[in-house]
Amino acid sequence: MEAVALVAVTVLLGGIVVLLALWGRKAKEGGEQESGAEKTNGQAFQEKQSTKKQKPLRKPRKEKAQTHNFSHPLLAAALKAHSGNISCLDFSSNGKYLASCSDDRTVRIWSTKDFLEREHNCMRANVDFDHATHVRFSPDCRAFIVFLANGDTIRVFKMTKKNDAYGFSAAPEDFPKRHKASVINIGIAETGKFVMTASSDTTILIWSRKGEVLATINTNQVTNAYACVSPCGRFVGSCGFTSDVKVWEICFGKSGDFREVTRAFELTGHSAGVCGFAFSNDSSRMASVSKDGTWKLWKTDVEYKKQQDPYLMFTRKWSGKEPCRIAFSPDGRVVAIASVCDITVYSAQTGEVEEEFKSVHGDVISDLAFDINNKFLVSTGDRVIRVFHNSAGYRAAIADMKDMLKKATSKGTKDRLEQQIKDAQRALDALYKEN
Known part of the structure; x- marks a missing residue:
């Protein structure tokens, strides 16, 4: 019996061993097949990847600025050279040049005698590592100043002529940074005695030509909308949130030394904030435009030191929208108002509409000005400067x-x-x- 039991146990153990061996063999074969399948699938994926042609990465294309088409019988010229939007224009005091600045980091100097030619050549001054938002000629037309967008300061460029070719060189040092808010305009007195900068808060600074702050004016107008130096070089005016225009006289002694800033007069009569204003060439007239839907013409040739107030000549309706710009012809005969992309020209004698130009630019008009000879009206707002014949000036004359x-x-x-x-x-x- 013991022998039989021993044989039975031996057979049972042998069967278990055989079963374990068979199970292990199948598991190993299954593992090899699975591993082979993974390998095969991996090779197939890599081969599929390698056979697929990869397209080279393309650099995103810069969208080309769409050309804004405009035509009008009074359009004398379209000046094209800037590759960025133009922000400011200025005529030289001798009437020979027009300066323009753009965010393409250049200032262009145009010859006004070429306005009626087919080709409009210009000289180029580069603004290194920055771009100018405003430009103004010096009274002697041998230099110009710009306000730097990133530097928040003024830079002076001298113009030199050698072998009938002009060159431009920046002064060694820029003016120190003084404004705390963005600058909305700059100017140079025709007398050459001072430089003005105005910011969007309530600050106007009067500088010497060497970059020293002579005086600080607080306009008390909540915010400044516009400020400028009068063409005669005696006054600085500002307008803003309030419904008036304030004018100061910048006083110098006989020896040319700075004395003081005194309040000269105010233009009061609008019922809402003033958007802009402009002087005639001799400062005997001023024009203002307001959010109240009117523009006004003023006689400012008054004895303000004897408390005489400016005289309102007339008020006319204005149906434009903001942002807007206003320009006064040097001879005081014509007023032009830009509203968004449109321009309306008025007679300064009657206040009636003389000309209307619709959709002049593809962007908001950033600047508007008459040349000193009263022949042309220029505007900009995109990459083009439009030059119009001043037909209203001819009729007024x-x-x-x-x-x-x-x-x-x-x-x-x-x-x-x-x-x-x-x-x-x-x-x-x-x-x-x-x-």
Whole structure:
């Protein structure tokens, strides 16, 4: 019995061993098949990846600025050279040049005698590592200043001529940074005695030509919307959130040393904030435009030291929208107001509309100005400067000469005025025939 039991146990153990061996063998084969399958699948994936052609990465294309098409019978020229939007324009005091600055890091100097030519060449001054937001010629036309967008300061560029070629060199040092808010405008007095900068808070700074702060003006207008130096170089004016325009006189002694800033006069009469204002060339007239939907013409040739206030000549409705710009022709005969992308030209004698230009630029008009000879009105807001014939100026000049002719007593004076009227009328008619 013991022998039989021993044999049975031996057989049972042997069967278990055989079963374990068979199970281990199958498990090993299954593992090898699975590993082979993974390897095969991996090779297939890699081969599939390698056979698929990878497209080279393309650099994103810069969207090309769309060209804004504009035409008008009075359009004299379209000045194109900047590759970025233009923010400011300024005519030289001798009338020979127009300066423009752009976010393309350049300042361009254009010759006004080329305005009526087919080609409009310009000189280029580079603004290294920055770009200019404002530009102004010096009174002697041998230099210009710019306000730097990133540097928040003024840089002076000197213009030099050698072998009939102009060059531009920046001064060794910029003006120190003084403003705490963004600068909205700069200016140079025609006398050359001071430089002005105005920021969007309530601050106006008066600088010496060497970059020293002579005076600080607090406009108390909540915020400044616009400020400028008068063409005569005596005054600085500002407007903003309040409904008035404030004007100060910058006083110097006989030896040229700075004395003080005194309040000269105010333009009061608008019922809402003033968007902008402009002086005539001799500062005897001013024009202002307001959010109240009106623009006003003022006589400012007054004895303000004797407390005499400016005289309101007339008020006219203005149906434009903000942002807006206003420009006064140097002879005081024409006022132009830019509203967003449109320009309306008014007679400063009657206040009536003389010309309307719609959708002049593809962006908001950033600057508007008359040349010193009253022949052209220029505007910008995109990458192009539009130059218009000042037809309203011709008509106003003809009207003035006709009034003078009625009052003339001598035959020589009458003959001279009649000839001038004929010449002016002929020039006016030619503007429309040529275009």
